[in-house]
Amino acid sequence: MGMNFHDEKNKHSYVTRQADDTWLRVVKTLIQDRAITKAVDIGTGGGIYAKALADIDIPSITGIDFSRAMVNAARQNCSSYKQIKFQLGNAYCTGLPDGYTDFVLERALIHHLDDLTSCFSEAHRILKQDGMLLVQDRTPEDCLLKGDCHHIRGYLFTLFPHLAEIETKRRYASPIVKTELKKAGFRSIKEMKLWEIRETYTNKKLLLNDIKSRNGRSILHDLSDQQVLLFADHVNQSIQDGPIIEKDPWTIWLATK
Numbered sequence: 531m532g533m534n535f536h537d538e539k540n541k542h543s544y545v546t547r548q549a550d551d552t553w554l555r556v557v558k559t560l561i562q563d564r565a566i567t568k569a570v571d572i573g574t575g576g577g578i579y580a581k582a583l584a585d586i587d588i589p590s591i592t593g594i595d596f597s598r599a600m601v602n603a604a605r606q607n608c609s610s611y612k613q614i615k616f617q618l619g620n621a622y623c624t625g626l627p628d629g630y631t632d633f634v635l636e637r638a639l640i641h642h643l644d645d646l647t648s649c650f651s652e653a654h655r656i657l658k659q660d661g662m663l664l665v666q667d668r669t670p671e672d673c674l675l676k677g678d679c680h681h682i683r684g685y686l687f688t689l690f691p692h693l694a695e696i697e698t699k700r701r702y703a704s705p706i707v708k709t710e711l712k713k714a715g716f717r718s719i720k721e722m723k724l725w726e727i728r729e730t731y732t733n734k735k736l737l738l739n740d741i742k743s744r745n746g747r748s749i750l751h752d753l754s755d756q757q758v759l760l761f762a763d764h765v766n767q768s769i770q771d772g773p774i775i776e777k778d779p780w781t782i783w784l785a786t787k
């Protein structure tokens with residue numbers, strides 16, 4: 531089934547969170563030696579990370595998404611941020627000029643794409659010389675880590691082994707990402723791991739409600755309503771009540787034009 535990003539029903543799926551402080555700190559450190567005046571966030575969703583880039587003092591940010599519903603939601607979500615603008619565009623063809631930006635962010639985008647070569651070539655085209663691309667996604671290994679009181683998604687694969695197959699197919703292994711970055715012309719390619727806090731819930735009920743609404747978790751769109759309820763019940767049985775800090779394991783690839 532998969533998530534339909536163009537469906538108005540899903541437009542708030544990527545606006546309800548805020549980027550976690552760990553993410554802000556890590557990205558700020560990674561870019562600290564660069565004078566970034568313009569950044570582009572491709573596959574921006576509801577603009578959560580466009581906002582985060584503004585919060586680390588990047589003066590001008592363009593969020594690009596191929597879904598009109600997402601772009602509208604992002605505009606609403608970021609209406610108080612004058613330094614951010616959003617426009618419709620595809621990761622393969624953003625509509626931005628050559629050498630437009632110093633920094634491109636592609637977070638949780640590439641597992642939705644089947645042509646990494648075109649995606650990375652487009653990022654390379656819109657970057658200035660020496661500009662930086664930051665790709666953040668989960669590899670199959672990241673996804674299949676076991677569930678615990680922080681890694682809630684991990685429980686999905688115990689309960690629904692068929693999802694492990696879907697997840698493994700749609701996620702790119704790190705060597706493929708690096709090869710494609712190189713092919714697109716990037717150099718100084720580095721890889722790092724990040725456990726990012728996805729959300730902090732004051733109690734279990736709030737987490738379970740979030741799961742039931744499929745908020746920000748596109749994989750839950752591969753389950754029926756009844757299976758989502760089963761998953762919520764499984765999480766309920768597996769973890770204790772109290773504040774829950776949900777974290778996800780990510781891989782970050784940094785590359786320079």
Ligand SMILES: C[S@@+](CC[C@H](N)C(=O)[O-])C[C@H]1O[C@@H](n2cnc3c(N)ncnc32)[C@H](O)[C@@H]1O
Pocket residue numbers: 535544572573574575576577578579594595596597600619620621622636637638639642643748
């Ligand atoms: C999982 S969401 C991630 C949103 C945001 N980057 C985040 O990390 O919260 C993926 C986003 O990529 C967008 N997307 C998927 N394929 C795309 C494409 N070919 N071009 C542009 N955007 C795309 C979707 O509409 C969706 O908003």
